[in-house]
Amino acid sequence: MEYVKLSGFRLDGRRPTEMRHIHAEVGAVANADGSASFEMGNTKVIAAVYGPKEVENKGQQIGNKALVRCEYSMANFSTGDRARRPKGDRRSTELSLVIRQTMEACILTHLMPRSQIDIYVQVLQADGGTRSACINAATLALADAGIPMCDLVTSCAAGYLNSTPLLDLNYLEDSAGGPDVTVGLLSKLDKVTLLQMDAKLPLDIFENVMQLAIEGCKAIANLIRQVLLENTKKLEYLRGT
Amino acid sequence: MRDLHLQQLRLNQTQRVRLQTALQKLQDVSPSSAAATVAVADNIPVNHEDGVLKGHGTSELDGQVVATLCGVVERVNKLVYVRTLRARYKPEIGDIIVGRVIEVATKHWRLEINFSQDAVLMLSSMNLPDGIQRRRTATDELNMRSIFEENDVICAEVRGFQHDGSLHLQARSLKYGKLKSGQLLTVPPYLIKRRKQHFHHLENYGVDLILGCNGFIWIGEHVETSNGVMEGDGGNKVEESNESSSHSVPLGEKGQRLMSLETRQHICQIANAVRVLSTLGFSLTTEGILEAAKASISLGINTKDMLGAEFHVQTAEREVGRRMSLLRKKG
Numbered sequence: 332m333e334y335v336k337l338s339g340f341r342l343d344g345r346r347p348t349e350m351r352h353i354h355a356e357v358g359a360v361a362n363a364d365g366s367a368s369f370e371m372g373n374t375k376v377i378a379a380v381y382g383p384k385e386v387e388n389k390g391q392q393i394g395n396k397a398l399v400r401c402e403y404s405m406a407n408f409s410t411g412d413r414a415r416r417p418k419g420d421r422r423s424t425e426l427s428l429v430i431r432q433t434m435e436a437c438i439l440t441h442l443m444p445r446s447q448i449d450i451y452v453q454v455l456q457a458d459g460g461t462r463s464a465c466i467n468a469a470t471l472a473l474a475d476a477g478i479p480m481c482d483l484v485t486s487c488a489a490g491y492l493n494s495t496p497l498l499d500l501n502y503l504e505d506s507a508g509g510p511d512v513t514v515g516l517l518s519k520l521d522k523v524t525l526l527q528m529d530a531k532l533p534l535d536i537f538e539n540v541m542q543l544a545i546e547g548c549k550a551i552a553n554l555i556r557q558v559l560l561e562n563t564k565k566l567e568y569l570r571g572t
Numbered sequence: 573m574r575d576l577h578l579q580q581l582r583l584n585q586t587q588r589v590r591l592q593t594a595l596q597k598l599q600d601v602s603p604s605s606a607a608a609t610v611a612v613a614d615n616i617p618v619n620h621e622d623g624v625l626k627g628h629g630t631s632e633l634d635g636q637v638v639a640t641l642c643g644v645v646e647r648v649n650k651l652v653y654v655r656t657l658r659a660r661y662k663p664e665i666g667d668i669i670v671g672r673v674i675e676v677a678t679k680h681w682r683l684e685i686n687f688s689q690d691a692v693l694m695l696s697s698m699n700l701p702d703g704i705q706r707r708r709t710a711t712d713e714l715n716m717r718s719i720f721e722e723n724d725v726i727c728a729e730v731r732g733f734q735h736d737g738s739l740h741l742q743a744r745s746l747k748y749g750k751l752k753s754g755q756l757l758t759v760p761p762y763l764i765k766r767r768k769q770h771f772h773h774l775e776n777y778g779v780d781l782i783l784g785c786n787g788f789i790w791i792g793e794h795v796e797t798s799n800g801v802m803e804g805d806g807g808n809k810v811e812e813s814n815e816s817s818s819h820s821v822p823l824g825e826k827g828q829r830l831m832s833l834e835t836r837q838h839i840c841q842i843a844n845a846v847r848v849l850s851t852l853g854f855s856l857t858t859e860g861i862l863e864a865a866k867a868s869i870s871l872g873i874n875t876k877d878m879l880g881a882e883f884h885v886q887t888a889e890r891e892v893g894r895r896m897s898l899l900r901k902k903g
Contacts, residue, residue, distance in 0.1 A: 361577065364660060383660060383688035397688075439631075439640060444737060446688040474612050477659020479629060479640040482613045519613040519638070559611040563642045566657040567609060568602035569595070569853035570763065571895060 334492040334504055342503055343372075350487070350499045350547055353554055355467070357475045357562045365476025369468035372501060373458035378468035380476040383446035391447075396440035401431035401450040403465060409457045426462060429525065433486070433515045434469055436524045439479040448478060459505040460488050462513050466525070467551055474559050482517040483555055484524055487547030489514075489540045491532060496540045498547050512540050516548035577851045581881040594888040601895050610639040610654060618652055627653025661686045661761040661786035663739055667730040668770040670756065670784035671741075673720050679713060681720055683728075686761065686786045687739060693728055697742040698749075725751045725790065727782055747771055753831050754780070754792020755843045759850040761787035765857070772858045777838040777865075783856060791842050793831050837875060841865050844878040848887050863890070 335341055345351070351372030360366035363379035370376075386392040403426040405416055416423070434450060450472070452465040463486035470484050490500045492509045500511060510532045515525025523545075532540065583591060610616060616637040618624045626632065629641035630652060639645070643656040663669070663685075671683035671691060682690045695708050695716060720726055726749060731742040743749055764783050772781040773794055782790040845864035849856055864887055868878050877883065 365658065385684075385688075385690045443688050474642050475658060477641060477643075477656040480612050481631065481640060483611075520633070556611045556614070559642050560609060560614075563609045563611065563644070563657060565599075566762075566853060567644055568599050570657070570855045571598070571602070571891075 332507065334507060335495045335497070341497065343501060347495050348498050348543060348546075350550065351501065353551065355471055355555060355558045357471055357558060363472070363476070365472045365474070365478070367468050367471030367475055369464050369471060371460055371464050371467075371499065373456055374454075374460050374464045374501075375456040376452060376454050376461065376464040376468045378450065378452045378465070378472040380448065380450050380469075380472040380478070382448035382476070383443040383478065384449075386445065386447045392445055395444050397438070397443040397445075398447045399431055399435045399438060399440065399450070400447065401427045401434065401452070401469070403427040403430060403452050403454075405454040405457065405461075409454045426465065429462065429527070430465055430469055433466055433484055433525045434473065437470075437480045437482055437484045437517060438473065439481060442479050448473075457502070459500050459502040462486065462527075463488050463499075466515055467555065471555055471558065474555075475562070482519045482522075483552055484515050484517055485548045485551040485555060486513060486515040486525060487544050487551055488512065489544035489547065491536060491540050496536070496543045498543050510537075510540070512537070512544055514541060514544040514548055516545055516552070518549050518552040578884070581884060583881045583885070587881050587885045591885050591888055594885070594892050597892045598888075598895065601892070601899055608645045609643065610645055611642050612639060614639045616645055616652060616654075623650050625651040627651050629654030629656060657762045658760055659762070660688060663687055663691075663730045663786070664766070665730055665732050667766065667785040668727065668782070669730060669741070669786045670725060670727050670751070670782055670788035670790050671786070672756075672788075673722055673724045673726060676716055676720070676722060679708075679716075681716070683726070683741065685739075686758070686788065689737075689739060691730075691739045691741050692734075693726075693741040693743065697731060697740065697744065698728075699744055699746070720750060725756050727751055727784070727790065751782070751790050751792055752795075754790055755839055757789040757791070757843055757846050757850075759787050759789060759846065759856065761785065763787070763850055763853070763856045764789075765855060767857075769858075774838075774842065774858075774862065777842060778835050779838050779842055781842060781858065781861070783858070789846055789856070791839050791846070793835050793839070841868065841875045841878070844868075844875055848878060848884055852884060852888055852891070854887075854891055863894075 354370040356368045358366060359368040359377045360379040363381055365380040368377045383397055386398055391398055403423050407413055407415060450469050452469055454461050466484060466486035488500055488511055490497045490504060490509050490511045492504060492507055505511060510528055510530035513527045514523060516523055616639055618637050626637060629639060630637050631640050639654050641654045641656050643654040646653055646655050669685050671685040673681050674684050675682040679695045681693045683693055685691045728741040728743040728748050731740045734740055764785060764787060766785055770783050774781055778794050780792050780794050842865055845861050849860060849864060873883055
């Protein structure tokens with residue numbers, strides 16, 4: 332199939348290095364300590380953060396840092412066919428682990444010893460790039476919960492189809508079976524905390540694709556910063572003196 | 573402000589426009605110091621020649637001070653720190669807090685206080701009901717459940733951190749202790765400012781209001797704290813009050829005093845005033861709460877309608893007026 336047309340446009344009308352429309356919002360769950368919703372085109376994800384709080388299972392308590400837990404789930408109505416998804420299947424366990432490790436790398440856990448932070452992410456609409464969207468939503472929610480972090484982690488995916496590097500694949504392009512590189516980036520420190528690819532790519536092309544994904548991460552980081560700053564300003568002026 | 577709550581209000585078109593103008597005005601009148609907000613990983617401009625002390629919410633990266641939290645940059649002499657807004661409660665010694673007992677353990681109670689850990693209230697750091705100062709015996713330990721049980725709401729003071737990092741509380745005065753017949757509300761702790769007075773007796777309403785620094789707010793029937801009980805002759809006093817109450821007020825099933833309907837209504841009224849203010853994200857002070865409650869009476873708004881869209885908009889507009897007049901006084 333032709334994923335990049337002769338005119339240089341993709342199936343959904345984007346250019347190869349163009350991202351989908353992004354919308355991020357803080358405060359999606361009323362009772363959570365921090366929450367956010369994140370949209371990338373038709374992919375829509377909400378995240379809720381509870382904590383730092385007392386460790387529920389005393390056996391898991393860590394003496395000098397906080398315990399971070401993460402649960403990823405997909406709503407039944409999130410995909411085209413309405414499928415019942417059992418909790419704890421392979422895919423969601425793997426994604427929970429990926430998100431947990433990525434977030435743990437940026438949370439300053441040593442500042443909250445003997446406590447626990449729960450992150451819940453749920454996919455409301457899946458249209459490719461849920462992995463990245465979940466990480467971005469989790470970052471926003473953690474910042475909203477006032478949890479100290481060394482930097483904002485943002486994530487973006489890039490692929491390689493029709494010998495063109497493509498930024499931010501949607502479901503159609505994702506299911507083409509080509510390589511899909513997901514990158515998680517600490518943009519200020521310029522460090523990569525997540526890098527996943529389940530296909531083969533020549534090294535020189537891989538570097539191009541990864542660079543494209545990193546550019547995407549940086550763009551998202553800027554947007555998330557704006558959202559957070561605006562939210563903080565609003566809270567501050569409403570509170571008054 | 574949680575926009576979510578406001579979305580659930582179902583504002584009509586006029587109300588939405590009015591609310592937006594009010595919020596816009598609040599933004600315009602807010603002092604410029606509010607502009608010193610930072611997000612995670614923003615640089616905080618500092619003058620390195622004067623020397624800098626990095627406080628909470630900051631870290632160093634390549635010789636620059638970087639924020640690790642979203643909030644407002646505060647500077648005290650050399651100290652630079654970030655004051656967070658929506659975050660869990662951060663205890664300071666001497667804070668008055670309201671909490672819920674979650675466990676009765678050996679010689680102590682564990683309390684949920686919206687902190688990153690549970691707080692500990694030792695049996696030895698609270699006054700016994702008989703008011704006598706003495707060593708706590710094994711009998712006292714066995715009778716702990718008669719003082720506080722699980723799920724009781726109590727009020728106490730932060731005593732300090734133990735060397736192992738756990739937070740200890742104390743309740744060494746009659747004003748602390750179990751809170752009965754009332755409502756507990758939870759709000760984000762940043763809305764409550766530390767003040768001299770956190771216990772308020774709203775005389776017009778016959779209601780006690782406790783603004784816990786941890787964001788737990790107690791609104792309950794007014795209880796007389798007589799100083800006499802502290803001297804140790806509490807025994808007879810309690811009996812007396814029991815007798816007198818049995819004459820005037822009908823007793824409930826378990827022999828508790830029943831609250832009058834009027835007091836119940838007043839509690840709900842104050843509670844709804846707190847809810848409205850916290851939904852809008854305004855800081856909670858006694859004056860503000862009383863003003864909102866008073867406005868609801870003068871506008872003839874029923875207690876149940878205080879949570880409706882119209883009262884929210886009116887409260888926001890009143891707040892604009894209040895802050896404008898404050899500015900005028902200063903200028």
